[in-house]
Amino acid sequence: MEDNIYQVYEDEIRSLEEEIQMLAEKYEDRQQESMFYSDEEILMSIKSFQREFQGESKERESPSDLKAQLESLETDLSFLMKFTGIWFTRHSKKTVEKTGSRTIQKHRLAGNCHSLPFQLEFQLLEIKNKESVSAVITNLNIIMESGEYSGVSKFVSSIEEHGNLLPFFRSLSSYAEWCEHRRCTFLHFK
């Protein structure tokens, strides 16, 4: 009989802990997704953060750690963009649903692949299971200029129908490189 009352409290505690975690994550996600800081603001923050640090305790990460981490991430990103030719110029995401192991986020993305601009939006469903995270794309919408190649709109419809985001980028990459080659070849012969 007495054990029951402990169980009741322990169950309540567990459910509260889960709810707290979910609420805290929701708050953080919304903060992240609704803010925007320009590169100048970021630079200013780095500078003033380093000045502030003089008095702060050693327990938290030092500003030089954070700065180093940020620089390392930006180096990685810059390498990838240069190598692949894919430059993301605008990106926003919004968490639409987050329950237990399921997360659905709506993404809006714009950029250039070599000199071909693209704009797209999609929903990303992620399901966490014990060993891994599975990811599925739905509601893919692509906006692209048709340019000189008339088959582009057919290509785009087929991509959208099957959520083929990965083949889209790979085809875009090949096509953009081919355009570059052609442009360089024409210039060469001018």
Added chain:
Amino acid sequence: GVLPHLERLEARAHALALRQEAAEQRQERLARLQGRAQELRLRRDELRAKLELQQKRLLGNEGVATSGDPDAAQPSDRAILEWKMRNVQDLLQLFYLTGLSGKRTKHGVCFCISTAYEGTYLDSFYLDLVTKPQVQIRRHSVPVFIPLEELARKHLQTDIKRFLSVLSDHLNAYVGRRYQADQLQERFSGHLEGTLQRNSLCNALVFKYNTSGQNEAFPFSARLLYGDPCRSLPTEAVVSCTSGAPAPLAEATAAHAAAFRRLPLHRALEALSSPRRRPD
């Protein structure tokens, strides 16, 4: 006598002390649990209120707040930097979705080739490359039945992007074929006799099936060959029917073969099994 009487009294006092101690412990435990629950309830209520305020603030500014927003509590510099870090991490994760990501390492570059089939992301494969004195593969997680060495010999030194592109074609096609076979096995097990037979590269499949979905007879026999390692649809599909099967079934085999050549495996069987089309 006095002694046994004293002993009894002592024993009773001892038992009483133990019971009291146990009761006190139970009280303490209960108080602790109540305290913790109370603490958590408060914290939860605080968070709910915070979220409501945040919602009001965000809706008031059409969902986008800039750092100039007078209503938003001025975030600390640390918070701004952490925001930027999460932002950059998000972009790096997007590269995963494009099929090719990676980073520089001490000795060269480590690439990650991701694969997907119709919007579902599947396996990723790693290639750890050294770049000096020549580009060479140091380590990788590409399966042995993918002709990695042959592709490397052809393209790695001359055009690394082309190497990665062709390798990605092979890997995506392989994973796509495997995924279709898995889906067929999983979602149409009532239509299949036993398990699908396949090789490691999943470019040769043999199975017996029916279109009724009832686990009785499996009149059809299919053999699919995927002659192009970079494609996930078969180049050859042969469907035969058991001798003695009714005529409509025997006549349907050509249509079945055409469906397997044209559609992903699981979708082909789905189409062939839909009540409208079934000959049986």
